[in-house]
Amino acid sequence: MIEVNNIHKSFGDAHILKGISTVFETGKTNLIIGQSGSGKTVLLKCLLGLFSPEEGSIVYDGQKYSELSSKDQRNLRQDMGMVFQGSALFDGMTVAGNVMFPLEMFTKLAKSEMEDRVNIVLKRVNLVDADHKYPSEISGGMQKRVAIARAIVMNPQYLFCDEPNSGLDPKTAIIIDNLIKEITEEYNITTVINTHDMNSVMEIGEKIIFLKDGLKEWEGTKHEIFKTDNQAVTSFVYSSELFKKVRQMYLEERN
């Protein structure tokens, strides 16, 4: 569980996060939604410890990040996995090399043990026969799978995904969303996902927070999001014709 208490983050004069508080639950897929530029990535990078908020605190299962020694902060970081928006795979390394990288850096495992571990996670993300390929040689969907494999290879307690299905076709996007949800449940991870994709909200939105202008505008589940009267949320959710139809049908059904 991650508790976020009233965090503020600015870059120069630009006040990006203006006091956000929420709780991200363990074993669930927590979604941060909002328009591009609403501060989703900045919030995620605060959760990762890449940015430090000027005000407020982030507490990971009882450990307040800002009060930890730098050694404990580093240990906590090693309990975090991150899937970046563009996958951020190391281009100079093969698929297997990418996934093995954290193990090589931070464990004393023998080569064969590392290889076993890599094979297990690659199989878990349904990636076979790609170990020796380079990131540029595989599709976007496969790159995402590799990024997920690399993020979970160290058995993290926290998993952060920045727009995990951006740039993917709708079918692959749903498969990737569900893969993240399954892994979250299987390993009981606290997963936080940034997205602006309503399909993801429908698929895996167990807990959703809606960001607008650096503030948390709304919070709820995927069932609640269709019933809310919050103007900002509805205009985001029903921006596409498809979802306008969905709402119409939903209202007709109710009457």
Add this chain to the structure above:
Amino acid sequence: MKYLADIGGYGIMIVEVFKKPTKWRIMKTLILKEIDELIYGSLGILIFISFFIGAVVSIQTAMNLTSDFIPKNLIGFATRQSIILEFAPTFCSIIMAGKVGSFITSSIGTMRVTEQIDALEVMGVNALNYLVFPKIIAMMMYPFIIAIAMYVGIFGGWFAGVFGGFITSADFVEGVTMDFIPFHVTYSFIKTFVFAFLLATIPSYHGFYMKGGALEVGKASTTSFVWTSIIIVITNYVLTQLLLT
């Protein structure tokens, strides 16, 4: 103001590079890879350029020797002096600022814009040590290719002098060995070491701290080339003043 901030930022970067080192087992392979890319990969172009620069210096000196009172072996002497003192260390380093410098900036810059550097930092890797330290160590081999460039440059001078019919081989060799001051070579290698450090670190700074996308990577490479060249030329002046006078 911005320049002051950049100088400060550069200084901080250099300190960070030496902190929290990467495991030796991994660092070793990174260093070997950089030696291959930065040093071995530059050998060809530097040899090629040095040969022709040496040749041209030799011809130009010959063309200026209009008086019969000046001994012909001055051609060999002048070629040696200009190659060792200036062309090999400084001219080659400017070429390297273009070749190796823009490669370093664009490869690190690409890692920045594609969030690969964030990925390293999230994992708890000191990205500066991981990326820049192996480049600095690899560039410590740079004086070796400059030594080769010196030989090849003088050979180019001999070749152009002898086969152009300006001087006999014996006269040229006599000129090359005449009034040899060993400290000139020391001076040259001190310069080369300093340039090597600048060539590894200034382009890294421009790549590591860049912002934006693919277009900015291109711009950063250009800026990096300009600044690396400027700093090399100024350092050259300062070191020459300090060491030779």
